[in-house]
Every structure is written in C-alpha cells, then in structure tokens.
Amino acid sequence: MASPDKRDLLGACLWAGATVAVVAASDSMLPRTVLGAPMALLISGHTVLRAMGIRTTSLSEHLAYSVGASLALTxxxxxxxxxxxxxxxxxxxxxxxxxxxxxxxLAPSDINISTPSARLGSLRIPPWQAAAIALAMLVATGAYALAIHDQAVERQFKYTEFWMLPPAQGDPGQLVVGVRSAEAEAHQYDLEVTLDGKPFAVFRSLTIAPGDTWVRKVPVPILAVQQKAEARLYRPADNKLYRKVSALVPAS
Incomplete structure (x- = not known):
C-alpha cells in the first residue's frame, strides 16, 4: 500500500490505469477525452515533479509547473x-x-507540495497565469480530440494492383498479366501490352469489381534475343495512364 505521502501518486496511477481500460474497451470520444485530457494536461506533469522532488511555494505555481511538464511529456x-x-x-x-x-x-516519500498559502481556500492565481493555463489546456485538449477523431475515421488507402510475370521455365512463351481491385467500387480499365515498344495485345473495357482479380496469359514469341514486354493500364473515363509494369522475355 502507498504511504500517505504518495497517495496522490497512487491516485494518478489508478487514473492512468482507468484510462488504459477505457481506451482499450471503447471507441467513444467522450470518455476517452474525460480521462485522457487531465492526464495529458496536468496529472502526468504533477507526478514527474513529485518524482524529481521539485518544491513549489504555492498551489498556483505548482499547477503552472505541472501543466508545462505535462506538455513536455506529451x-x-x-x-x-x-x-x-x-x-x-x-x-x-x-x-x-x-x-x-x-x-x-522514484518519488521520495517526504515531499509535501502543500503549504499554508497553497491551500485551495486561499488560492490566488494571477490572471495571466490562469489565461496561460486555460489556453494550454484548450490547445492540448483540441489536439487530443482531433488525434482520436482522425484515428477513428482513418481508412486504409484503396488502390488497384497491377502486375506482369515473365514466362516461367515450365510454361515458356506465356506472359502472365493480372489486375486486382481493392477499391470501394467497380471500375472499367483498358489494358495494352507492348513488346519492344510495339503494340502486341489489347484488352478493352475490363470491368473489375471490388475484391475481384483478372488474370490472363499472353502468348509471346521466343526469339534469339531478349525482349522487353510492357503493360499499361488505363481508365477509359479520362484515358490517363493509371499503372505501368514490365517484364523481360528471355531469349531462346
């Protein structure tokens, strides 16, 4: 059990543990902010000041130091x-x-941050200190809430995979071209294959639904010299190049 001089630190640990439990169990912003904002703005800085044994002469001074230390820890x-x-x-x-x-x-057990003049009943905080503390808490709370919101609405980047495999040893003279859609809706594509810069095969109006894969083997001649095959994927809607891949056709 914590000594009387460390009851505030025990309370801080319990608060931090409750924050972990709430964040792990719920995606709701309100309870996360209610528990997380005081920890990020005040409590963590207070615990560090206690651990370092820093004495303050008044409660207002300790609050200002705690807010500053909390922001530094963040x-x-x-x-x-x-x-x-x-x-x-x-x-x-x-x-x-x-x-x-x-x-x-790490905190020493003989540090008492309270003084007669620091008791809550006689608390006197200069206006500039109160304004600075309020502004710091507002900025940090807004940043914390924005971070939670961005993390909650984050979505993985959706795109279309496009590849070309060179002829395999067991299947010479066959290029393999594939398209896999991971996008949110179906799209149409035009696919063109060239061999050493010359048009070789064309596939028009390929409609690929989300999660579907289109694969085609393209026969190519095997010559005495190495050839370069290139495939280009276009979207007919704007006729702009969307993806480009290439592979080498080995010589015979």
Missing amino acids: VVGGFVLNVLGALTPLGWAFWYLAVTTAAMR
Missing part, C-alpha cells in the same frame, strides 16, 4: 511512440501509465 511521448510505431490512443494511454508508475516508484 512532446517526448510523441517521439517515443512514433519510433515504436504505437502512435495511437491506446499507445498514449500506456505511455501515461508508464510515466505515472515510474514516478510513483
């Missing part, structure tokens, strides 16, 4: 999570849990 966390490939809401929740847990283990 910046550091962004770099760390980006390197780890965990720049997600759950990654952030675990980051703050790790910070608060480490702070609780």
Whole structure:
C-alpha cells in the first residue's frame, strides 16, 4: 500500500490505469477525452515533479509547473511512440501509465507540495497565469480530440494492383498479366501490352469489381534475343495512364 505521502501518486496511477481500460474497451470520444485530457494536461506533469522532488511555494505555481511538464511529456511521448510505431490512443494511454508508475516508484516519500498559502481556500492565481493555463489546456485538449477523431475515421488507402510475370521455365512463351481491385467500387480499365515498344495485345473495357482479380496469359514469341514486354493500364473515363509494369522475355 502507498504511504500517505504518495497517495496522490497512487491516485494518478489508478487514473492512468482507468484510462488504459477505457481506451482499450471503447471507441467513444467522450470518455476517452474525460480521462485522457487531465492526464495529458496536468496529472502526468504533477507526478514527474513529485518524482524529481521539485518544491513549489504555492498551489498556483505548482499547477503552472505541472501543466508545462505535462506538455513536455506529451512532446517526448510523441517521439517515443512514433519510433515504436504505437502512435495511437491506446499507445498514449500506456505511455501515461508508464510515466505515472515510474514516478510513483522514484518519488521520495517526504515531499509535501502543500503549504499554508497553497491551500485551495486561499488560492490566488494571477490572471495571466490562469489565461496561460486555460489556453494550454484548450490547445492540448483540441489536439487530443482531433488525434482520436482522425484515428477513428482513418481508412486504409484503396488502390488497384497491377502486375506482369515473365514466362516461367515450365510454361515458356506465356506472359502472365493480372489486375486486382481493392477499391470501394467497380471500375472499367483498358489494358495494352507492348513488346519492344510495339503494340502486341489489347484488352478493352475490363470491368473489375471490388475484391475481384483478372488474370490472363499472353502468348509471346521466343526469339534469339531478349525482349522487353510492357503493360499499361488505363481508365477509359479520362484515358490517363493509371499503372505501368514490365517484364523481360528471355531469349531462346
């Protein structure tokens, strides 16, 4: 059990644990923001100040330091999570849990941040400090909410795969051309194959539905010299080149 001097740090750890649980269990922005914003704006900075044993003379000064330290931790966390490939809401929740847990283990047990003049009943915060704290909290809360929203609506990039395989040893004289659609709706394509820059085969108005694959073997002559085959995929709607692939036809 935590000592009386570390009850605030125990509370911070419990808050961070609750944040991890909520983020893992729910995609709702409201509970994530309610739990995550105080952690990102105030609580994490407070735990670090306690771990470092930094004393303040008033509650307003401690709040200002805590907000600044929290924002600094958020910046550091962004770099760390980006390197780890965990720049997600759950990654952030675990980051703050790790910070608060480490702070609780490292904090001295004889630090008391409260002073008679820092009690809530006699709290006096200068207007400029209050404005700075409010602005910092507003910016950080907006950034946190935007990050959650962007992550929630993120969709994987949709595209059409296009490939050409050279003749295999067991099937000489056959190029393999394929198209696979991963797009959201069906599209029409024109496909042209050239051999050493000369038109060789054309496939018009190929309609490929999402998730479907079109594959065709194209017979090519095997000559005494190596040839270069190239396939181009067009969309008839705008007649612009959409994909281009190539392969080498080995000599006989």
